[in-house]
Amino acid sequence: MLFFTPFLSLLAFVPLGLSYSTLSDSTLKSLPSPGDDFDIHKGAILAPILRTRVSGTPGSAAVLQHFVDFFKTHLPAWTIELHNSTSTTPVSNGKEIPFVNFIATRDPPGSRSGEVGRLALVAHYDSKLTPHGFIGATDSAAPCAMILHAARSIDAALTKKWEAMVAEGADELEEQKGVQILLLDGEEAFKVWSDNDSLYGARALASTWESSFHPAMSTYRTPLDSISLFVLLDLLGASAPNVPSYFRTTHWAYKNMAKIEHRLRELGAFKSSPNHAIKLAKRKNKKPRTEIPFLVDANKGDDTFVGGFVQDDHVPFMARGVEILHIIPTPFPRVWHELDDDGEHLDMDAVEDWTRLVTAFAGEWMELEGFFDFKKDKRKYMDLDKTEFEIP
Template sequence: MVLIVALLSLLSLLSLGAAYGTLSDDTLKKLPSPGDEFDIKNGAILAPILRTRVSGTPGNAAVRQHFLDFFKSQLPEWHIELHNSSSETPTSNGKKVPFVNIIATRDPPGSHPGEVGRLALVAHYDSKLTPPGFIGATDSAAPCAMLLHAARTLDAALTKKWEAGAADDLEEQRGLQILLLDGEEAFKEWSDADSLYGARALAEDWEFSYHPAASTYCTPLDSIDLFVLLDLLGSAAPKVPSYFATTHWAYKSMAKIEQRLRDLRQFKSSPNHPARMAKRKNKKPRKEPNFLPEAAKSDHVFMGGIQDDHLPFMARGVEILHVIPSPFPVVWHNMRGVEDDAEHLDMDTVEDWTRLVTAFAAEWMELEGFFDPKAQGRAAYTDKTEL
């Protein structure tokens, strides 16, 4: 029986890998940049997130409304759901703190609950209570902004693909989900009880939320083909290991895209990007400092994981690709000067991660040939959130 289960798991992973569609060089070059929308002062997508946003506070609610406004105005075809829970914390004096997860889903037209497997792109949006004024630019304002931009970039291509009838084939019944989770941060000291509030509540609820009988996927957890969690991204020169053997193939796929983008001189943080080379006297190409350096490592050598929002989902059998640097950025939870702020973001690196995550999702969803360069150049989003 153990052997049968292992073989079924392997066949499932091989099937996912086989369905992965490579983007052309031309498409990779034409993926849109977030540009001014990621300006740390006035950018319509990123700037409203760069504030304190502790769970249960007005700042947290304002950032949540920013996300909802974005989806309502920019991505009206997405189904938006709020998942509410509450819990006492070590600092709440017996009162319950509310936690609100945002679940944004785009499934093929005509599909029904339980029919569609999904790629889940995930980040948390709350910030740490201490030290006072902590912003959490890498943790995880920038990752949230990356996901908003990626969702919008992919949306028109998904529509074009499905209008072409590609979703009529059951093999093409694949959806995309953005999870913006609340309550990742500990209020006092990280522990199983004081952390991951929103993720724990959502995973527990989804475990027992059953789809109709005879559905392909029994629960929303079963529907997640891959859970890609972004965290602590936005500092220069990150190194992200491959944490789990069962998703090393997905890590290698993302690493391959990264190398292609570097070879095409599309990574702005690369020492070999044309803009950087133009400023150097020595024009000789330099070694590329890859974000994902472990694509070639043995499938049997893995360091395990880092505690984060994926844990309640992984404990219930969801496959995880954890995109988090090790070591952590030097600004992470820096008690000396609250340095994980907007000014300490490396914006070239932020933009490079955005392009990489978007390309990875586009290949997963097999969107080659469905991108419209003219549509990608549409007018920038104007945020209405008051800070």
């Protein structure tokens, strides 16, 4: 990603007319924690991503295999696709480097191609070529792990909701909303960030989807049109992030996520909060401290909206009309593109808080209140088995 530049948005405020319902306090507090799965050394979700994974290398292939294994083992109802492309880079000496985007989709049962609008949860999984040995924990191993956990956390609730709707006798589900996970390859520049040396996977996928058409008379013309909201996570996992609202047309979605953050803090469920019970217990002075939110623009007005722009994987999608909610802090974390952007330098309380925020946002978007079964899910999530699958 590249620099932040403020600008005045001239676009109209468009809430898109999408249905959206809040989760109860009880549900918010009960959303499953990633727990040991986010252990940086042996956690079943996060640890396999905390390695060098430069595009086209064995490390990249291993992380991609991890994604495939995770979904095939634990989320078999999701459809997996791998989008392949190749490109030369400024350091490949004319050799074509492979880039592989991982795509997992969960749509309502019986839905037809071109009839489902989707919430896309997006991060890049490649790591930067330099400095040698760069891990990229915030950039973006932790965001990938957050998305995997969120998908697993809402999966059973999606099934329960859709089964209940079918049982009620609906010939066709009233809503045609699904969820799509995009873990993109080749975001990082190999030498110096430019239009041609960056966003390799995102540029290839956006171009492919722009020219891939759904059947005639479909609600959505292309897979790009099917993306109702593209939520891009990047550089998350450091302490005290400052995340602005960048785009006026999705400020309504930003505010919804900010409301969730505020409620989680009020409920004492935000672990990085200075007023979390564990931190209060360690302080001699029990007086509550001022809460500094992650999402700092919750009160930004629509009439005088001043946004901004950070070059990232959303760019080729936004250029084709996709609505973007970019969750990236500015300023960037201190460890940005440094060797100490590794697991040891993650703020794990912040990582867990972001994970809960993203999960709750997806749960509200998909209107899952009343469909979570936390006791059953807790047993289900105790262990991830080690079944191996070949990448299709």
